[in-house]
Amino acid sequence: MFDALSGKLQGIFRSLRGQGVLSEAQVDAALREIRLALLEADAHFRVVKEFLAAVRVRAMGQEVLRSLTPDQAVLRIVRDEMLALLGGEGGPSKIRTSARLPSVVLLAGLQGSGKTTTCAKLGRWLVRGGHHPLLVSTDVYRPAARDQLRLLGRQAGLPVFDATQIEAPESILSAALAEARAVGHDVLLVDTAGRLHVDDELMAELAALKAKAEPTEILLVADAMTGQDAVRSAEAFNNRVGLTGVVLSKLDGDARGGAALSIASVTGCAIRFAGVGEKVDDFEAFDAARMTARILGMGDVLGLIERVEQAVDRDKAEELARRVRRSEFTLEDYREQLAQLRKMGPLDQVLAMLPGLGALKGVDAGAGESEMRRAAAIIDSMTPRERQEPSIINGSRRKRIARGSGTRVEDVNRLLKQFAQARKLMKSLGGGTKAMRRLAARMPMFR
Numbered sequence: 490m491f492d493a494l495s496g497k498l499q500g501i502f503r504s505l506r507g508q509g510v511l512s513e514a515q516v517d518a519a520l521r522e523i524r525l526a527l528l529e530a531d532a533h534f535r536v537v538k539e540f541l542a543a544v545r546v547r548a549m550g551q552e553v554l555r556s557l558t559p560d561q562a563v564l565r566i567v568r569d570e571m572l573a574l575l576g577g578e579g580g581p582s583k584i585r586t587s588a589r590l591p592s593v594v595l596l597a598g599l600q601g602s603g604k605t606t607t608c609a610k611l612g613r614w615l616v617r618g619g620h621h622p623l624l625v626s627t628d629v630y631r632p633a634a635r636d637q638l639r640l641l642g643r644q645a646g647l648p649v650f651d652a653t654q655i656e657a658p659e660s661i662l663s664a665a666l667a668e669a670r671a672v673g674h675d676v677l678l679v680d681t682a683g684r685l686h687v688d689d690e691l692m693a694e695l696a697a698l699k700a701k702a703e704p705t706e707i708l709l710v711a712d713a714m715t716g717q718d719a720v721r722s723a724e725a726f727n728n729r730v731g732l733t734g735v736v737l738s739k740l741d742g743d744a745r746g747g748a749a750l751s752i753a754s755v756t757g758c759a760i761r762f763a764g765v766g767e768k769v770d771d772f773e774a775f776d777a778a779r780m781t782a783r784i785l786g787m788g789d790v791l792g793l794i795e796r797v798e799q800a801v802d803r804d805k806a807e808e809l810a811r812r813v814r815r816s817e818f819t820l821e822d823y824r825e826q827l828a829q830l831r832k833m834g835p836l837d838q839v840l841a842m843l844p845g846l847g848a849l850k851g852v853d854a855g856a857g858e859s860e861m862r863r864a865a866a867i868i869d870s871m872t873p874r875e876r877q878e879p880s881i882i883n884g885s886r887r888k889r890i891a892r893g894s895g896t897r898v899e900d901v902n903r904l905l906k907q908f909a910q911a912r913k914l915m916k917s918l919g920g921g922t923k924a925m926r927r928l929a930a931r932m933p934m935f936r
Contacts, residue, residue, distance in 0.1 A: 495784050497526040502564050502785075516548050519563065533720055533751035536574065543570045568785055574750055575777035576759040583774075584615065584676065585705040585733070591623070591669040591677040593702040597695055597730065598710035599722055600683030603738030605634065607710045607764060608680040609641035610772035611736070614762070615676055616647070623674035625650040625665035627658035627698065628682040638680055645769040648674070658682070658694060659701055666702070679704075692729050699730055706733045708761060713737045713749055723756045734761035737775070741765045749780075818912045820876040824868040827861050863896060867904050870894040879905055 501522045505515065520541055527537045547566045586592040594611070596604045605626065612622045624642050626649075628634035635652060642649035650668055652661040662679060669677045679702065681695060699707065709732050711719040719737075726732055735752055740763040753759055760775045868876060870893035875882050882890070882905065891898045 494526055494530040497529075498523065498567070498785060501526070505563055513549060516545070516563075520545055520548070523567070527750065530750065533755055536751045536754045539754070540570055540574055543573075564785065568781055571750075571784065572777055572781045574754055575780060576753045576775075583618075584620075586675070587703075587705045590673075590675050591666070592675065592706075593666070593677045593679060593704040594706040594708060595679045595681060595695075595699060595702060595704045596708055596710055596736070597681050597726060597732075598683060599712070599718075600631070602683065602710045602712040603764060604683060604710045605637050605680050606641060606769075607736055607738055607762075607772075608638060608678050609645045609647065609769050610764060611762065612642070612647045612678050613645040613769045614772050614774075615678075616645075620676050621674050622676040622678050623648050623650055623665065623669045623672070624678045624680065625652060625661060626680040627652075627661045628680060629656055629658060629661075630682050634680075634682070641769065648672075659697060662698055662701055677702075696730055707731060708734050708736050709758070710736045710738055711752065713740050713763075720751045720755050723752050723758065727756045727758055732756070732758045734759055736760075736762040736764070738764040741771070820868050820871065820879055820908060823908050823911065824865055824876075827864055831858075831861055863894075863900060864904050864907075866894040867891075867896055867901055879908065 501519050504522075505519060523544070524537060524541055527540070528534065544566055547570075548563055584592070584594060596608055596611075598604050605628075608624055608626075612624050615622045624638060624647055626635040626638040639649045639651075650661075650665040652664060655661045655664060658681075665677060665679070668674075679698070681698060682691065707730060709723050709726050711723055713719065723732070723735055735756070735758050737749055737752075737760055740749065749760065760777070763773055763775045765771050765773060867890060870890045871882070875886065875890075882901075887898050887901045891901050894901075
């Protein structure tokens with residue numbers, strides 16, 4: 490989502506590089522460019538004004554004007570102020586719980602904002618944290634709303650309260666509360682009906698549900714793709730029922746990201762969670778510090794580590810490390826690494842988490858995904874011996890492998906060359922970013 494904004498901000502910081510000392514005119518010019526970048530990203534004009542005022546006060550101070558590295562000094566200031574804009578330091582969110590079980594979480598928002606999907610995603614996230622949630626839909630207005638939650642619950646492996654015989658939202662909530670207490674669920678996730686913030690009747694219904702449930706959390710699900718409408722609706726919902734936080738859905742989309750930058754500042758409600766994909770596992774606690782680092786091109790190493798931990802089998806990783814040290818890295822291992830890389834998510838998201846790889850920012854992620862699928866198909870068309878000993882793959886074998894994988898001999902040749910380079914450089918990966926750059930520069934999927 491933040492690609493356009495990130496690219497412009499990084500370009501502004503590059504323009505300050507190499508300056509021995511910054512003049513006030515250079516600072517003003519940089520701030521004008523930052524202002525345009527934020528407004529083009531659809532950030533709220535009031536938020537932009539306050540943000541730039543705070544940055545200017547610090548950027549015009551002696552710490553920047555006499556800094557030995559003024560571009561880094563300005564970057565640090567922008568990072569600090571953007572972090573404050575997104576909610577400040579605080580780390581990933583946790584759901585507040587009550588002494589009396591179950592703890593109730595109400596999900597509210599406009600129609601089509603992604604509440605039902607978020608309900609299943611949040612339930613899945615809670616399970617990973619050791620909770621035992623029950624899901625329920627009180628949406629009696631949208632056709633098949635409750636069927637949709639049951640389907641998503643099945644995909645996520647979560648229990649969903651069956652309320653098909655009850656039509657009043659408050660009665661559904663009462664029955665779900667009784668079920669959760671009887672069975673022993675510690676969290677009840679309530680998917681409410683989508684409503685416009687100007688609809689008094691439905692807003693009154695939401696207030697009644699709040700009074701009955703006494704929720705520990707009231708989370709507004711806001712579609713990050715809607716820009717300033719998400720900010721306005723969040724402000725209205727907060728004034729009417731009192732929010733404890735915001736969940737941004739569709740944060741993986743191609744919107745400009747202004748809602749994410751504005752919503753916390755305008756409403757005073759922190760962004761707590763974010764939907765980052767279509768699958769039930771594509772959900773994460775929102776970390777302002779890590780998001781700020783990604784926007785400014787500083788990477789997100791912690792986020793990358795978390796993805797690696799979810800995708801990589803520790804025992805297999807240790808065995809691979811031993812094989813690499815003994816120079817026993819094979820095409821079978823190479824294929825396994827490609828499979829685990831694909832498990833980590835879309836290639837462009839993974840690259841965005843790598844600090845110092847700005848040179849790969851314009852990578853064609855779609856081409857990279859296709860390249861990995863093609864490589865897997867080629868390796869699958871080899872015999873076990875060929876995977877273990879690539880040196881035996883002569884011309885006739887290459888033709889057979891190409892026919893079996895639906896590719897060309899040139900593709901097979903390129904994969905074998907790429908594998909040889911990867912094996913040669915594998916030991917030097919401990920050297921960090923420079924080694925990664927060298928490896929990536931030789932791999933077609935990153936060109």
